[in-house]
Amino acid sequence: MKKGFKDGFLWGGATAANQFEGAYNEDGKGLTIADVSPGGKQRMKLLRDDSYPLEIDLEKYTYPNHLGIDFYHRYKEDIALFAEMGFKTFRMSISWARIFPNGDDAQPNEAGLKHYENVIDELLKYNIEPTITISHYETPLNLVKSYGGWKNRELIGLFEKYARTILERYASKVTYWMTFNEINTGVLGSFFTLGMRNESLNNNFQALHNQFVASAKAVKIARELNPNIKMGCMSIYATMYAYDSNPVTVAETMEENRMFNYFCNDVQVRGEYPTYAHSFFTKNNVVLDVQPGDLEVIKENTMDYLSFSYYMSTTHALKTAEKEESEGNFFGGTKNPYLEASEWGWEIDPVGLRIALNDLYGRYGVPLYISENGLGAVDKVEEDGSIHDDYRIDYLRKHISEMEKAVTIDGVDLMAYTAWGCIDLVSASTGEMAKRYGFIYVDLDDEGKGTLERSRKDSFEWYKNVISTNGVAIQK
Ligand code: BG6
Numbered sequence: 001m002k003k004g005f006k007d008g009f010l011w012g013g014a015t016a017a018n019q020f021e022g023a024y025n026e027d028g029k030g031l032t033i034a035d036v037s038p039g040g041k042q043r044m045k046l047l048r049d050d051s052y053p054l055e056i057d058l059e060k061y062t063y064p065n066h067l068g069i070d071f072y073h074r075y076k077e078d079i080a081l082f083a084e085m086g087f088k089t090f091r092m093s094i095s096w097a098r099i100f101p102n103g104d105d106a107q108p109n110e111a112g113l114k115h116y117e118n119v120i121d122e123l124l125k126y127n128i129e130p131t132i133t134i135s136h137y138e139t140p141l142n143l144v145k146s147y148g149g150w151k152n153r154e155l156i157g158l159f160e161k162y163a164r165t166i167l168e169r170y171a172s173k174v175t176y177w178m179t180f181n182e183i184n185t186g187v188l189g190s191f192f193t194l195g196m197r198n199e200s201l202n203n204n205f206q207a208l209h210n211q212f213v214a215s216a217k218a219v220k221i222a223r224e225l226n227p228n229i230k231m232g233c234m235s236i237y238a239t240m241y242a243y244d245s246n247p248v249t250v251a252e253t254m255e256e257n258r259m260f261n262y263f264c265n266d267v268q269v270r271g272e273y274p275t276y277a278h279s280f281f282t283k284n285n286v287v288l289d290v291q292p293g294d295l296e297v298i299k300e301n302t303m304d305y306l307s308f309s310y311y312m313s314t315t316h317a318l319k320t321a322e323k324e325e326s327e328g329n330f331f332g333g334t335k336n337p338y339l340e341a342s343e344w345g346w347e348i349d350p351v352g353l354r355i356a357l358n359d360l361y362g363r364y365g366v367p368l369y370i371s372e373n374g375l376g377a378v379d380k381v382e383e384d385g386s387i388h389d390d391y392r393i394d395y396l397r398k399h400i401s402e403m404e405k406a407v408t409i410d411g412v413d414l415m416a417y418t419a420w421g422c423i424d425l426v427s428a429s430t431g432e433m434a435k436r437y438g439f440i441y442v443d444l445d446d447e448g449k450g451t452l453e454r455s456r457k458d459s460f461e462w463y464k465n466v467i468s469t470n471g472v473a474i475q476k
Contacts, residue, residue: 004404004407004470004471005404005407005470006407006413006415007470008088009088009414009415009416009417009471010088010089010369010415010416010417011086011088011418011467012082012087012088012089012419013082013418013419013421013422013439014090014092014131014371014419014422015091015421015422015423016093016136016137016425017092017094017098017138018032018034018065018095018136018138018426019065019421019427020069020423020426021068021070021071022066022067022068022070022071022073023068023072024063024065024066026072027109027112027115028098028111028112029109030097030100030101030103030140030141031056032138032139032140032141033144033191033192033195034137035065035066035141036056036063036141037063037431038060038061038063039061039430039431040431040432040446041430043429043430043431047192047197048197048198050198054144062446062447062448064432064433064446065431067444067448068425068426069423069424069442069452070452074452075118075119075122076122078423078440079123079128080126081423081440081456082123082422083128084464085460085467086464087126087128087422087467088128088467089129089131089416090123090129090130090131090418091131091132091133091178092130092131092132093132093133093134093135093136093181094116094132094133095138096134096139096140097138097140098111098112098115099112099113099165100140100165101140103139103140103142104142104143104147104158113169116170117170120170120173121173124173129176130174130176131174131176131177131178131371132170132177132178134159134162134166134177134178134179135159135179135180135181136181137181137192137193137428143155143158144195149194149195149196150194150195150196150208151194151196151199151204153289155210155214156213156214159217159218160218160221163179163214163217163218163222164221171229172225172226175226175228175229175230176369176416177218177229177230177231177232179211179214179218179233179234180211180215180233180234181234182234182235182309183235183264184260184265185236186207186264187205187263189201189204192428194208201286205281205286205288206288206289209288209289209290212264212298213297213298215268216268216297216302217297217301218231219231220297220301223301230304231305232306233268233269233303234308234309235261235307235308236308236310236311237261237308237309237310237356237360238260238310238312238313239313239314239355240253240256240315241253241313241315242315242316243316243318243334244317248318249318252318255276258274259280261359262274263277265360265363267298268298269303269306269364269366271298271299271300271302272299273295304367305369306360306364306366306367306368307368307369308360308368308370308371308372309371309373309420310352310353310356310370310372310373311373311374312346312348313336313339313352314326314347315333315334316334326345326347335347336349342375342377343376343378344376344430344435346376348395350401350402351402353370353373353399353402353403353406354405357406358406358410361406361410361412361413366413367413367414368413368414369415369416369418370414370416370418371416372420373396373399373417374395374419374420375392375395375396376421376435376436376437377392377436378434378435378436379436379457387441387456387457389457390458392437392457393459393462396462397462400417400466400474401475403417404471404474419439419463420437421436421437422440423438423439423442424437424438425442433445433446438457439456439457439463440457440460442454443455
């Protein structure tokens with residue numbers, strides 16, 4: 001077996017429009033759910049509270065997403081830095097509300113379409129393949145307020161129209177696409193994913209069903225436009241461990257694992273609802289409104305590749321057990337005594353990534369794309385302007401080493417790795433700038449103060465070496 005990453009391996013970085021573009025109300029863009037999400041550690045709690053009005057209240061809150069890091073105006077400078085690192089791909093999302101400001105407009109906004117065309121052309125100028133996420137926590141606010149979010153079937157048609165518009169415009173230039181970011185957070189009722197808060201389990205799964213149909217329709221359109229296009233699903237994967245060897249703990253972990261880590265992938269890659277999901281629905285009185293044609297479109301338009309984000313693993317103990325809880329952006333779990341955690345309490349587990357890759361490749365047999373991975377940390381700028389982020393290099397090195405084992409020893413077909421937040425951006429779970437992932441530092445703090453100037457951290461040079469040697473220089 002050939003050692004190391006395959007030729008043409010797509011090294012790069014990942015972002016989302018709402019977390020770094022800024023320009024939240026420029027050139028005809030409408031509001032998205034991200035634009036009414038306040039900054040700060042209380043963000044997720046506030047958004048889960050029905051009494052929190054989904055409106056902008058500048059007297060009470062700050063909204064770091066409004067400015068982002070101003071990629072909207074600085075994309076040329078930033079893409080030049082990505083090119084300097086040698087990126088082969090750059091994952092970005094298109095903000096639906098730049099194209100259809102209210103989500104249900106009759107005509108698309110040409111200024112929005114033109115903007116993304118410019119960004120794509122700039123990437124292609126440096127031979128960087130764009131990877132586009134069609135929906136990354138950016139549902140237009142109007143679709144939440146007037147339609148009730150994704151539980152409403154009308155969103156299928158609106159998404160289809162949006163997807164068709166951008167695919168028609170960019171399908172000849174962009175090969176790699178993902179439909180919904182971290183779609184499986186919908187299983188947990190995530191507002192970011194579903195545009196709904198505190199609804200019944202039935203509504204959450206209905207919303208997911210609607211997204212499966214919408215996603216499959218986008219895949220169909222894409223293939224009709226360009227048969228060489230590669231369409232992928234995207235979910236968050238957390239390697240799941242049973243806390244102890246009690247068979248009851250292991251059985252519970254299995255049940256949790258399949259509804260969280262497999263369910264959405266099973267539907268989108270295998271093309272049908274798995275048996276265990278039907279049992280889950282029966283047990284929880286979930287009855288879905290499945291219209292004629294839904295299951296067929298899902299079956300006929302499965303994904304070319306499977307992409308996932310990986311930040312941490314999670315450990316499951318029996319509900320009766322008294323164990324210390326760990327933290328995560330969407331889920332906690334029981335503290336794993338073998339793992340250290342980041343400053344934000346996310347348990348760091350590189351070996352868990354090798355397990356994830358084997359698990360997913362063994363189950364699906366399609367190429368895998370690691371679309372997010374990285375360490376959120378506070379960076380210190382030295383007096384001379386340098387930033388020594390050896391902790392980030394250490395995190396990435398260990399994860400990429402495990403990836404390399406999965407490829408070389410285990411034979412996993414891995415096609416891409418895009419480090420999350422390759423340039424510092426606003427955190428999704430806490431709306432902070434202080435939680436940085438980048439190789440490129442952006443001078444901006446949580447109060448929106450700073451010059452927005454970009455500078456290279458130590459990890460910049462390190463990642464550049466990793467890319468130029470196709471992963472051989474991980475240890476250096
Ligand atoms: C993923 C999301 O859950 O994790 C990203 O797809 C997010 O949007 C990333 O930014 C890291 O999470 P956070 O909360 O540290 O920004």
